[in-house]
Amino acid sequence: MTEASAAPLATPTAEAAGPATPRPVLVVDFGAQYAQLIARRVREAKVYSEIVPHTWSVEQMLAKDPAAIILSGGPSSVYAQGAPFVDPALFEAGVPVMGICYGFQAMAQALGGEVAQTGRREYGGTEVEVCEAGVLLSGTPDHQTTWMSHGDAVHRAPEGFEVLATSSGSPVAAFEDKGRRLFGVQWHPEVKHSAHGQTVLEHFLYDGAGLSPDWTASNVVADQVAAIRSQVGDARVICGLSGGVDSSVAAALVQKAVGDQLTCVFVDHGLLREGEVEQVERDFVDATGVNLVIRDEKERFLTALAGHTDPETKRKIIGREFIRAFEDAAREIVEAAGDDGGEVKFLVQGTLYPDVVESGGGEGAANIKSHHNVGGLPDDLQFELVEPLRTLFKDEVRAVGLELGVPEVIVWRQPFPGPGLGIRIIGEVTAERLDTLRAADAIAREELTKAGLDREIWQCPVVLLADVRSVGVQGDGRTYGHPVVLRPVSSEDAMTADWTRLPYDVLSTISTRITNEVADVNRVTLDVTSKPPATIEWE
Template sequence: MDSILILDFGSQTTQLIARRIREIGVYTDIVPGDTPASELPLDGVKGLIFSGSPFSVYEKDAPGVDVKIYSLGLPVLGICYGFQRMTEDHGGKVSPLEKREFGRSRIEYRRSAPLFKNIPDGFTSWMSHGDSIEKPGEDFELIAQSEHHIAAAWNRDKQLYGIQFHPEVSHCEYGVEILRNYVLEICGADAAWSMEAYLEQVSAEIRKRVGKERVLLLISGGVDSTVVGGLLLQALPHEQVYLMYIDTGLMRKDESVEVERTLRSLGAKNLSIIHAEDEFLSALAGIDDPEEKRRIIGDLFITVQAREVEKLSIGDAFLAQGTLYTDMIESGKGVGKKAKVIKSHHNVRSPLVEAKREAGRIIEPLDRLYKDEVRRLGTTLGIGDQIIRRHPFPGPGLAVRILGEITPEKCAILREADSIFMDELKKRGLYDEIWQAFSVLLPVRSVGVTGDAREYGYVLALRAIISRDGMTADVYPFESKDLLEISSLITNSVREIGRVVYDISSKPPATIEWE
């Protein structure tokens, strides 16, 4: 099967490039950017892509590439840092910008090139860089210009392409078309990969690895863990699959009842519902640091799991998780050693989870997929739309949506307010237009007036974003009427909340969750 090989230099969007190409129908693999040319897995590879990076090419520890790769006879596309790496390797010059380029930037052509076939001049790209190409590499000709700097160059003879913007992010106009031109037209790859092919592949891998041993899945009832549950139940005999739901006291309103109903409908034979609210809230008492919250929750998940597994007498079962690639890369677990930590995820960097991983006892069949791909996989598995289209919910639950110390009272307040928010989105036909929406309880009180009384109530922040994959996100543009009415419903229904605000930050620079 034809494929494209991506060399990763630590970019937060490396897997996003791969996902875009898989959407085109061509399989992708990712290897560390410093892999020697002689060790690259080139069987079936039709072209190479150099990813971006958090580094600058002129920094001492900047990731490099084996220059022999340029002589393999394969087309190469360098994206952002990849373009800069290519420039330096061919005698060009990269310099820091006085004015950095982040976000939208208009692209004008200097010369026509196959990469921009059928792409209109003056399209809007998405930039994310603090360095610029001051002088192109030898035998490179400029083919596009941004509003301030060189945007693309081409070495015609060696089939080397460099672009300064990110075609992989959803906010880049014609980004997929540019990648399609590269993969199908320039590289000549055959589009033969599909989600059905992925399902067949990952199911075979699970059966081979697990054999006749048992597998335990800590399931939250959200999209990711539910899809993993469906996948395990399809790939393995039901008797081998154990589903365990731990009610941490940090769940949404009526979550536990809905979770049990859903799992029973999937035909699970071994299902344990563990009520551990007191245990989790006691461990979190007095803790306000978000990273410490995640660590405590991650460790306690495994501790409770170990205790309950012992009761089930299923031995040292494999532990399955609904970890996505976004979890891995934001935790610094991308391909290679150059990815940087944005935030820790309770199911990635927790020491006890790491120990399980080191022992080879963790199965993460979604760890190379993004959220929308997980939804497609769930549909392929036959899981209903009501579950598949559900908004993402973080593993630590309300713990990272209550800023500051967590208390049972705050959990109850946030649960009720968030339930009102979700119900209103559904009633108004907005829920499916939004990729993720939720409420955040802030650690401040604001003065207010109720009747003739002066009161200090909590401040609640509403968050609603539109995205395709969670790596970039825009704010959902509510009509003022909707926000005003939802705010009024919340403050009238939840006495402890005295003020509602709306978060209008995009990603980047903000993250989707507040902690």
């Protein structure tokens, strides 16, 4: 175990007031593929949002003291047996509500309007005609392209509503009751294919709901620093630092809140990329002066992972062993301090909102995969968690990092999963396979940097298909080696992503170098799948 430290970047000021929690705009998820995107678009308008399930009662929603509510799209027909519905009491609560697609139809039906099949489905780009601008469509063109995905339509608006727009397949494509602050559109304004979608959402938020665009990185920092001080008090804290943007920003927030009560612990689990440990010491410690303990735990993790190939099992093992390593570190920190401090009660993690949603930890969310720091945590966790980024998306975390003065080399670092290369090896994780993948990954990263593409892509996982072999020819002889997969993706927040169209010459160079320089690899392939249907990581 080694330690590194320097002069602290920030120390806590006098006792702060309790945390100020912003009133959320609730996005009610009816099973929409775009529910997370709606929440993001609201946040882009500098208004705080949270996602909740459609199974929540009106009382549960109102208990959150929402500033407004948005009803998302969904795959059902509102008149089908067992379809999700909206309690009409929601519209009597005095909270501004906007319905989108299915949410629009559910609102219309709940308030006495008519929803039925049109016999003409509308999918993709659809032109709507504005017949009355109202609040929602103020300042937008009379004819505009929107993105639709529906087979049913509102045929008659509820009493008291003004029809704002129509389309060839939707007799009522938008409506509003300005007096009751109720609004709705048939299309998806959250999708960028809807030409004026963000404007429509902002009209609802600012003009319809009367909200102000005041949820900024500065406010997030102030709120979280106060929340951390309130939670932690004068107790000791450790932070699982990986060197990535998430854990680095979380550590910087906690350090700003409680100063030298924080010790960062970097666990070298043997699943890291080339140069990872040196990067953490050089960039983060030098910039922040945080107290850092580095633990060599390679043998612990490799032993625990031996013989396991199931992705969920590997993630849970890695999550468990991280906690065991942090527990050992905490005991040693206390022993080293002697009588100068008490036990370590808190563990800081850089958990993000997408981690929570994909792990099934979001309200009503399906478990896509258990992130090691959410669904992979052991039941007998000895620490209380401090997760100051749990409600944020990646781009929001970067904004907070810049606000805190975290170096840009860290803020703009490409994401790297906590389980590391362990979930980029398809099959059992062994030291030899890690060496192979580490070498291939280093080549890909080096060539992407040379080509100036680091800021053009979100990340480029390199995946080793360890349980697959293919025939090749090298040096006039037959080989039977492993393929690797390049997975370059572009994304804003990791909830959705598209594969990045890298230049062919860059791909060629990467392929040639990997097959020439990395033993046991004789084939390089390219993953050209978006998310959805695929996740960014293969496991």
